[in-house]
Amino acid sequence: MTATPTPSASGRFPAGWYAFPHRDLLGIGQLQTHEIMFLLAEAEQWVELNRQPSKHSNSLSGLTIINAFFENSTRTLLSFEIAGKRLGADVVNMHAAQSSVKKGETLIDTAVTLNAMRADAIVIRHASSGAVRLIAEQVDCPVLNAGDGQHEHPTQALLDALALRHALRERGRTEFAEGLWGLRVTICGDILHSRVARSNILCLTALGAEVRVCAPPALMPAGIEEMGVKPFHDFDAALDGAEVVMMLRLQNERMNGQFVPSTREYRHLYGLTAKRLKKAEPNALIMHPGPMNRGVEIDNDVADLEGRSIITRQVEMGVAIRMACLEVLTRRTRGVPGWSAADMAGEIV
Amino acid sequence: MKPVALTIVNGTLVTPDGLCPGTLRCEGARIVSLGDVTPHVGDEIIDAGGKLVAPGIVDLGVFTVDKPAFHFGGITRAALMPDQNPPLDHPARVQFLAYSGKPDLWVHPLAAATVGLEGHNLAELALMRDAGARAVATGRRWIADSGVMLRLLRYAAMLDMVVVTHAEDGGLAGDAVATAGIMATRLGLPSAPAEAEALAVARDIALAELAGARLHLRQVTTRAALDLVRAAKRRGVAVTAGVTPAHFMLSDIATAEFRTFARMSPPLRDEADRQAVIEAIGDGTIDVVASGHDPRGPEDKRLPFADAEPGMAGAETLLAMVLTLVRDGVIDMPRAFALLAANPAALLGVEAGVLAEGMEADIALVDPQKPWIVSSDKMEASAGNTPFDRQPAQGRVTALYKGGVRVGK
Numbered sequence: 078m079t080a081t082p083t084p085s086a087s088g089r090f091p092a093g094w095y096a097f098p099h100r101d102l103l104g105i106g107q108l109q110t111h112e113i114m115f116l117l118a119e120a121e122q123w124v125e126l127n128r129q130p131s132k133h134s135n136s137l138s139g140l141t142i143i144n145a146f147f148e149n150s151t152r153t154l155l156s157f158e159i160a161g162k163r164l165g166a167d168v169v170n171m172h173a174a175q176s177s178v179k180k181g182e183t184l185i186d187t188a189v190t191l192n193a194m195r196a197d198a199i200v201i202r203h204a205s206s207g208a209v210r211l212i213a214e215q216v217d218c219p220v221l222n223a224g225d226g227q228h229e230h231p232t233q234a235l236l237d238a239l240a241l242r243h244a245l246r247e248r249g250r251t252e253f254a255e256g257l258w259g260l261r262v263t264i265c266g267d268i269l270h271s272r273v274a275r276s277n278i279l280c281l282t283a284l285g286a287e288v289r290v291c292a293p294p295a296l297m298p299a300g301i302e303e304m305g306v307k308p309f310h311d312f313d314a315a316l317d318g319a320e321v322v323m324m325l326r327l328q329n330e331r332m333n334g335q336f337v338p339s340t341r342e343y344r345h346l347y348g349l350t351a352k353r354l355k356k357a358e359p360n361a362l363i364m365h366p367g368p369m370n371r372g373v374e375i376d377n378d379v380a381d382l383e384g385r386s387i388i389t390r391q392v393e394m395g396v397a398i399r400m401a402c403l404e405v406l407t408r409r410t411r412g413v414p415g416w417s418a419a420d421m422a423g424e425i426v
Numbered sequence: 427m428k429p430v431a432l433t434i435v436n437g438t439l440v441t442p443d444g445l446c447p448g449t450l451r452c453e454g455a456r457i458v459s460l461g462d463v464t465p466h467v468g469d470e471i472i473d474a475g476g477k478l479v480a481p482g483i484v485d486l487g488v489f490t491v492d493k494p495a496f497h498f499g500g501i502t503r504a505a506l507m508p509d510q511n512p513p514l515d516h517p518a519r520v521q522f523l524a525y526s527g528k529p530d531l532w533v534h535p536l537a538a539a540t541v542g543l544e545g546h547n548l549a550e551l552a553l554m555r556d557a558g559a560r561a562v563a564t565g566r567r568w569i570a571d572s573g574v575m576l577r578l579l580r581y582a583a584m585l586d587m588v589v590v591t592h593a594e595d596g597g598l599a600g601d602a603v604a605t606a607g608i609m610a611t612r613l614g615l616p617s618a619p620a621e622a623e624a625l626a627v628a629r630d631i632a633l634a635e636l637a638g639a640r641l642h643l644r645q646v647t648t649r650a651a652l653d654l655v656r657a658a659k660r661r662g663v664a665v666t667a668g669v670t671p672a673h674f675m676l677s678d679i680a681t682a683e684f685r686t687f688a689r690m691s692p693p694l695r696d697e698a699d700r701q702a703v704i705e706a707i708g709d710g711t712i713d714v715v716a717s718g719h720d721p722r723g724p725e726d727k728r729l730p731f732a733d734a735e736p737g738m739a740g741a742e743t744l745l746a747m748v749l750t751l752v753r754d755g756v757i758d759m760p761r762a763f764a765l766l767a768a769n770p771a772a773l774l775g776v777e778a779g780v781l782a783e784g785m786e787a788d789i790a791l792v793d794p795q796k797p798w799i800v801s802s803d804k805m806e807a808s809a810g811n812t813p814f815d816r817q818p819a820q821g822r823v824t825a826l827y828k829g830g831v832r833v834g835k
Contacts, residue, residue: 106612185728205730206614207684226730227614275614299617300608333601333616 090115093415097405101213101220104229105279113283114255117239120394120401124243127163127397136404137166140197140411145187145212146223147173147203152367152392153223153233157200160399166197184208188215197410198403201225206272219406221399227270227331233366234276236398238284240391241321244362258285263315263357264306265291265347266325266374269298270332273366274325278304291315293346295336296327312347316356323364324349324375340373349375351382362387429455429830433465434789437474440481440763441781450479452787455829460781472825474791480763482788482826483745484779486668486770487563487590487644489720491523493531495741495807497833499717500823502531502788505774508538509565515541515549517557524558530828534774536563536590539578545569548578552585560774561642563590566691566736568626570596572633579637588640588666588773591630593651594692598622603732604693609678615731620695624650631658631665640664642773646712647673647695649702656711666773667706668714670740671747672813674703680813684731687802688813690718691736707765708756714773715765717744721809739807742800746819749794753820759794787830796822 090096096115099107126132142161146154154170161168171191182190184203188211191199198219201209206226213220224230238257245253245260253260262281268274268290281288282305290301291309301308309315316322327336327343337343354361363379363386371377380386408416431453439448439460450460451469465471482502489507496504506523508514514523515538527533537559541547551562562582568591569575582589602618604610610617627643631654634641646652646667655667672690677697680688688694706712720737727734748762757765771779778786797820802810826833 183725183728184730185724203730205732207732208730210684211728211730225614226732227616229614272614275612298611299606299619300611303608304612 089118094409094421100406100409102231102402102406103210103213103220103222105231105234105276105283106229108283110256110283113235113238113280116235116398116401116405117242119405120235120239120397123397123400124239124394127393132163133165134163135165137161137164137407137411140166140407141195142166142168142198142200142403143171143191143194143196144168144200144223145171145191145202147201147208148224150202150223152395153202156392156395157223157399160396160403163396164400164403166403184211185215188212192216192218198407218410221402221406224272227272227275229276230272231276232395232398232402233273234280235402236391236395237277237323237364237366238280239394239398240364240387241362243394244387244390256285257281260286260321261289261319261358262286262321262323263289263291263319264323264325265312265315265349267296267327268292268301268325269296270328271325277323278306282306289315289319291347293337312353313356316353319357319361321362321364322349322354322357325366326368326370326374344373348373349379351376351378354379360385364388364391366391429787431466431469432472432787432827432830433463433469434472434474434479434791435465436476437479437791438476439479439781440759442760442764442768444760450781450789452789452827452830455787457781457783457785457787459783477824478759478792478794479781480790480792481767481779481781482790482828483766484770484774484776485717485719485741485744486714486773487716487718488741489718489737490808491526491531491533492719492721492741492808493527495719495721495739495805496531497826498806498823499741499744500790500792500826501717501741501744502790502826502828503534503771503776503778504531504719505534505536505560505770507565508536508543508563513538513543513565514554514559515543517550517553520554520559521557530831530833532828534558534560534776536561537587539564539589540569540574543567545571545574548574548581551581551587555585555587559587560776561588561590563644564592566592568592568594568596568599572629575630576633576637579634579639579641583637583639588642589634590642590644593623593626593630593643593646595622595625598625602693603689603736604681605678605695607678607696609681613681613684613731617693620648620699621650623648623692624654627651627654631655631663634665635663642666642668642714644668644716645670645673645692645718646706647692647703648699652702652706652711656706659711666713666769667711668716669703669707669712670716670718671744672718672738672740674700674707674751675747676700676813681731685813686727686729686731686734687738687811687815689731689734689736690738704751704756707751713765713769715744715748716770717741719807721807722811723809727811737811738813739805739809739811742805742807743812743814743819745792745823746821747814749821752794787827789827790823791825792821793824794821796820796824798822
């Protein structure tokens with residue numbers, strides 16, 4: 078990678094907490110475009126830090142972050158854990174499998190319990206849409222949504238935008254240095270069950286991208302065009318002219334009944350093969366939030382395509398974005414000038 | 427308490443023929459005369475102060491017996507849905523519940539159509555009828571097997587009992603908690619197309635027509651389904667339709683931010699369907715407005731949206747919400763009380779619901795203008811799950827009589 082200077086966040090965003098007037102990060106849907114851009118800009122310094130041999134900051138030293146994962150996760154949990162630790166915070170992971178949730182405790186009681194332990198930020202993943210908001214209403218500290226049901230996964234969308242921005246910058250596409258105006262992105266896969274798709278649709282359209290979504294009818298949510306995207310059932314047509322192709326896996330664990338006849342048939346229609354990729358723009362970027370089902374929605378040679386696939390880049394940006402979110406949301410607790418409770422005077426939203 | 431002779435003077439009587447200033451006299455729990463009536467010597471005289479003298483509300487379809495809420499809302503009779511724990515599929519339970527509200531609230535249990543409401547084997551409908559069940563209901567469930575449904579309708583027709591059904595095609599509805607559309611898509615909630623209702627309504631009408639049965643669709647909430655009901659009525663099918671205020675006051679926008687107080691069964695629809703419901707109330711396609719009263723505490727409602735129980739505490743707001751339709755000019759006052767009292771009473775076959783000689787003296791004095799604020803924490807209901815929390819409402823019951831006896835005195 079070339080040593081492109083990192084743009085500074087100062088001067089381009091409203092001063093102090095006005096740049097990000099939210100206690101929690103529950104979804105991209107709650108954010109204004111400039112607030113998304115602020116988080117992306119804040120993440121740049123952490124991308125730099127993460128590339129140094131010594132990747133430590135003491136910004137969040139003394140703070141406790143609880144990662145409460147009510148649904149299994151490997152990569153997101155690890156990413157949040159690394160992000161918290163690199164910022165110097167004490168990070169505790171709570172796995173649903175080990176928790177009293179299995180013993181019948183209600184979500185509210187769990188939330189109250191977490192709150193009583195005086196966490197400074199809680200990162201939550203839950204299998205039900207809206208569950209993270211429900212917990213946020215019960216606790217006194219910032220809450221980060223690490224995925225709630227089929228609703229939102231905001232840090233995934235932010236890291237995807239950051240990964241895109243970096244990849245485009247390296248290619249000299251200076252027109253995308255800030256927003257993604259006019260960038261043609263095709264998202265293909267299980268849109269219906271995907272919180273990643275929803276957050277990405279909100280984030281990419283807010284940044285100005287032209288978003289197409291592609292899925293068989295059974296996996297396409299009703300009224301999706303009202304979110305400002307163009308729906309397709311024909312993958313070849315959806316790929317035509319695409320500069321970015323984002324693939325999603327089939328979320329079999331959320332399916333109640335049969336949605337596609339077989340994975341073989343699904344691959345036949347919606348698998349990203351080297352041949353099919355030719356329908357997109359030459360040099361189109363390839364993305365996948367993981368975990369990948371190689372040989373189903375994406376072929377090996379496409380997933381690993383040098384210079385085109387930015388799948389590992391997405392993982393790298395994930396840590397930086399989560400560091401940025403944790404650092405920004407704890408500014409009030411840490412009394413950062415311009416972000417203290419007195420500065421906000423109860424105006425937090 | 428034994429009913430004494432009672433004369434309500436200086437009121438505006440709500441009769442099927444219109445509003446008329448007049449006096450109403452009750453004796454021995456019945457209305458004996460109304461209009462230009464002179465009180466008898468020894469009568470208790472009540473001055474209505476020009477306010478409405480209306481029939482007590484007959485609430486066709488509640489999920490729990492919640493007397494304080496019913497009395498606040500002017501409800502003197504409530505038809506109890508069979509969705510109890512255990513379901514109302516046994517004559518003994520029906521008999522117990524039929525007496526549970528007396529004397530100041532009459533509960534009319536609806537017999538479970540099938541054992542355990544499971545949709546397979548017919549329950550003992552005749553025994554339950556003779557134990558006090560006024561109609562048969564499928565509960566908040568759909569009988570998937572059309573063969574079972576036809577046998578049920580034929581049997582109920584023989585017993586002259588109305589069959590109250592829940593119209594949602596189970597295959598389409600699945601585990602949906604919302605109506606398919608942009609709202610459900612944004613929230614990421616499991617959803618079913620609104621057509622799930624029309625499919626069920628079409629089948630139930632066809633089978634009822636075949637069986638010669640009386641069918642009451644407890645909630646019809648979509649334009650497509652209302653069109654089917656309208657057409658069936660025109661053909662002379664014995665079908666009636668109901669709705670609860672949630673579906674004419676609210677659209678699925680109310681579920682924003684995962685508000686579980688707006689989680690209903692069937693789920694709230696889009697704005698076009700809400701308008702269609704109002705239109706159908708106006709043109710007579712909808713016959714009954716009921717509360718669907720289902721108070722649910724935090725243990726059932728303070729959950730992620732899809733995990734929360736459906737339903738709302740609707741008894742206290744039922745009258746005020748129907749009165750919004752009167753103020754908006756959709757219906758007139760006599761029709762409001764036809765929807766709330768006369769039609770449901772006729773369906774249940776009880777001698778109440780209208781102000782007429784010989785009818786049970788279930789009477790509500792109503793101030794239709796009285797403003798108040800709905801407040802979730804201050805409700806009479808056993809839980810405050812109302813989607814109308816902190817909203818202004820207009821119209822309140824100022825006094826209620828059940829069988830000629832003042833309630834709450």
